[in-house]
Amino acid sequence: MSACATIDLAGGRASYEAGEEIAGVVRLTTLPGRPVPRVELSVLWQTEGKGSTDTGVAHAQVLTEGQQEAPAEGFPFRARLPLLPRSYRGDLIEIRWSVRVRCSAGFMRDDLIYDQPITVR
Numbered sequence: 238m239s240a241c242a243t244i245d246l247a248g249g250r251a252s253y254e255a256g257e258e259i260a261g262v263v264r265l266t267t268l269p270g271r272p273v274p275r276v277e278l279s280v281l282w283q284t285e286g287k288g289s290t291d292t293g294v295a296h297a298q299v300l301t302e303g304q305q306e307a308p309a310e311g312f313p314f315r316a317r318l319p320l321l322p323r324s325y326r327g328d329l330i331e332i333r334w335s336v337r338v339r340c341s342a343g344f345m346r347d348d349l350i351y352d353q354p355i356t357v358r
């Protein structure tokens with residue numbers, strides 16, 4: 238499977254208020270004659286810094302279980318952001334948010350992952 242994903246956020250935004258709705262479209266480009274794989278979308282946060290890394294998923298959905306062709310209009314999505322945690326960058330810890338698309342690559346192959354960073358204020 239060879240596919241490439243783009244995540245187009247509504248209004249080209251990359252910064253959101255906590256509790257706000259985020260919306261956009263995921264577009265896939267696949268090789269002709271190759272079916273679209275299972276595609277999942279998630280809105281998530283991750284911590285980095287001293288100690289262990291934590292991850293939280295604020296929204297997850299399956300965009301497609303696989304079909305013959307990717308729709309030209311893409312796969313629209315909407316998700317409500319939680320009130321906490323918010324993006325943060327300190328000396329010891331950082332909290333990063335992103336919209337992630339995971340394309341299943343199939344048995345014995347690594348999935349393709351595309352992240353679009355966002356800021357939650």
